[in-house]
Amino acid sequence: MSGSDDASGRRGKAVVRALRPYVDPPEEDTPAPGPSSRSASASGPAPGPAGEPVRRSLSVRPFLVTAGRVTDADRLPLETQVITTTAGLNALPALTFEQHDIVAACREPLSLAELAARLHLHLNVVRVLAGDLRSAGHLTVHAPQADAAHDLSVLRRVIDGLRAVPDSRGLTRDNNRPA
Amino acid sequence: MTTTALPNPSASGAGRPPLPVKMVIAGGFGVGKTTTVASISEIDPLTTEASITEVAAGVDDLTHTPHKTTTTVAMDFGVITLDPTLKLYLFGTPGQDRFGFMWDDLVAGALGGLVIVDTRRLDDCFAAVDYFENKGLPFAVGINVFDGNLDHDLDEVRWALDIPDSVPLVLFDARERGSVRDALLVVLELALQRAEEE
Ligand SMILES: Nc1nc2c(ncn2[C@@H]2O[C@H](COP(=O)(O)OP(=O)(O)O)[C@@H](O)[C@H]2O)c(=O)[nH]1
Ligand SMILES: [Mg+2]
Numbered sequence: 001m002s003g004s005d006d007a008s009g010r011r012g013k014a015v016v017r018a019l020r021p022y023v024d025p026p027e028e029d030t031p032a033p034g035p036s037s038r039s040a041s042a043s044g045p046a047p048g049p050a051g052e053p054v055r056r057s058l059s060v061r062p063f064l065v066t067a068g069r070v071t072d073a074d075r076l077p078l079e080t081q082v083i084t085t086t087a088g089l090n091a092l093p094a095l096t097f098e099q100h101d102i103v104a105a106c107r108e109p110l111s112l113a114e115l116a117a118r119l120h121l122h123l124n125v126v127r128v129l130a131g132d133l134r135s136a137g138h139l140t141v142h143a144p145q146a147d148a149a150h151d152l153s154v155l156r157r158v159i160d161g162l163r164a165v166p167d168s169r170g171l172t173r174d175n176n177r178p179a
Numbered sequence: 180m181t182t183t184a185l186p187n188p189s190a191s192g193a194g195r196p197p198l199p200v201k202m203v204i205a206g207g208f209g210v211g212k213t214t215t216v217a218s219i220s221e222i223d224p225l226t227t228e229a230s231i232t233e234v235a236a237g238v239d240d241l242t243h244t245p246h247k248t249t250t251t252v253a254m255d256f257g258v259i260t261l262d263p264t265l266k267l268y269l270f271g272t273p274g275q276d277r278f279g280f281m282w283d284d285l286v287a288g289a290l291g292g293l294v295i296v297d298t299r300r301l302d303d304c305f306a307a308v309d310y311f312e313n314k315g316l317p318f319a320v321g322i323n324v325f326d327g328n329l330d331h332d333l334d335e336v337r338w339a340l341d342i343p344d345s346v347p348l349v350l351f352d353a354r355e356r357g358s359v360r361d362a363l364l365v366v367l368e369l370a371l372q373r374a375e376e377e
Contacts, residue, residue, distance in 0.1 A: 077288055078256075079268045081196035109196035111268060113256050117225030144199045149290050155371045158200055158290065161261025162364055165219070167357020173364065 078113040078123065081142040082106045082130050088138030095138075098129055103138050197260070201268040202363060203286050205311070206295035207303025211323040211353035212271035213255050215295060219359045220257020220269065254285070286311075291366040292318035295353070298331055301339055308342060317370040319347040321362045 084106040092103055101119050112130060116123040133139040148154045163173040204212050216224045255271040272285050286292065294307045304320065311318040320342060322333075331339075337348050347369060351362040 077201075078270065078285065079199035079201045079266075079288075081199055083196055111199060111258070111266075113254075113268065113270070114222075114225060114258070117256070142196050144201075144288055146288060148198070148200050149288060149370065150374050150377060152371065152374055154198070154200065155290065155367060155374055157265055158261060158267060159364060159367045159371065161265060162259070162267070162360055162367065165259065165261075165356070165360050167360065168355060169357070171357065173357075173360060 076112060076127050076130070076141065077144055079111045079144050080130075081109045081111060081144075082115060083109045083140050083142070085138060085140055088133065091136075091138055098125070099133060099138075102126065102129055102133060106139060109142075197264050197266045199266050199268055201270060201289050202366065203289050203292040203316075204269055204271045204295065205292055205304075205307035207297070207300060210295040210297045210300075210303065211325075212295055214353040215293075215321075215323075215359050216255055216257040216269050216271045218354055218356045219259060219363070221259055222257060224255045224257045224271070226255045283314075286314060286316055289316060291370045292316050293362055293366055294318055294320045296320055296322050296336075296340070297325065298322055298336060301336070304340070308340065308346075317366060317373050319349055319362065319366045319369065321349050321351045323353045324350050 082102070084103050088103045089107070092100060095103055098119070098121065102115060105115060105118060110118075112123065112126050115121070115130070116126045119126070121129075130139060130141055134141045145151065145154070166172050204215055206212055213224055257269045259267045259269070261267055270285055270289075292307070292311045294304050294311065296304045308318075308320065320340060322336060333348055333350070337344075340348075342348065347365045349362050349365050352358040
């Protein structure tokens with residue numbers, strides 16, 4: 001690992017820099033010897049700690065697709081549901097690639113996370129584009145109930161629903177239990 | 180893998196969408212997060228990319244603030260349609276020990292968490308355990324029994340993990356849907372109990 005630290009550190013910085021234009025204004029623009037080597041050693045084997053895959057291929061796309069903008073939509077939770085409106089369907093032929101794909105996919109309610117995965121887009125790109133499409137009236141965006149985790153009736157419904165999920169032999173939780 | 184028909188797809192999009200709720204599956208690399216999500220999800224687990232903030236150990240000399248960078252990580256998730264009005268999302272989050280990952284974005288609003296542990300590498304789960312504890316998120320620790328039997332007894336594992344009795348410790352099999360379901364139910368029962376006490 002020691003021999004490749006330098007190279008992977010530099011690659012790590014490159015990924016960060018590619019993401020930063022839309023996430024955050026860049027703080028340092030060139031890999032100057034001083035701060036760069038210090039942060040490279042501070043962050044060690046970033047950005048792929050312990051082998052969890054860190055995809056580099058998409059790292060520049062967010063900036064290109066969203067033209068560097070960040071909207072309030074970047075705070076929308078992952079499970080936020082997105083649904084196409086009639087106006088969105090009518091506008092489909094006029095929409096550009098990513099916007100077209102999002103509006104087409106959301107004829108059925110989809111979460112932001114599912115959208116990102118299906119369309120192979122970075123989550124934050126989907127957030128920004130969904131925010132734009134909502135502003136244009138092409139989508140409705142339904143953020144989850146903020147206090148769901150403290151709502152007794154929601155918790156009970158989730159528990160009841162999950163109990164009814166059969167295991168691989170077709171038994172529900174309650175069948176499984178001694179009578 | 181079962182597929183569930185979506186409720187009343189509405190071309191106009193006028194109807195209300197199902198209520199989405201979520202749980203977080205955490206743990207070190209290779210402990211069985213993806214397997215767990217795959218076992219119970221009605222869709223093949225999808226992978227998406229999320230930005231997380233990494234706080235590096237050192238302090239930036241110029242600004243005297245902790246050095247933060249944004250890293251893109253693969254995060255997998257699945258979904259269970261519990262009824263036409265309720266969808267449970269499961270997010271499998273990478274958690275490593277060398278960084279203070281800020282999962283706030285992922286856990287905000289979550290009903291609870293399951294920290295998966297492989298007893299051969301116990302320390303891989305400490306970051307997730309500490310994080311959930313600090314957040315006050317109801318969670319359980321699930322020991323993924325890879326080969327069907329456990330070398331240690333549960334009390335030993337609890338002692339080694341240094342988790343309080345209030346944190347449920349369950350044995351489960353990440354490959355078995357019923358086992359994953361039951362581990363999630365332990366977390367949800369705890370969440371309900373906490374909510375009832377509030
Ligand atoms: N024998 C066995 N293998 C498992 C079990 N759980 C996971 N695995 C395997 O362990 C490896 C890592 O699991 P994965 O779910 O990808 O771990 P992740 O990195 O936490 O997502 C995969 O090859 C799985 O097939 C288990 O309970 N028994
Ligand atoms: Mg995985």
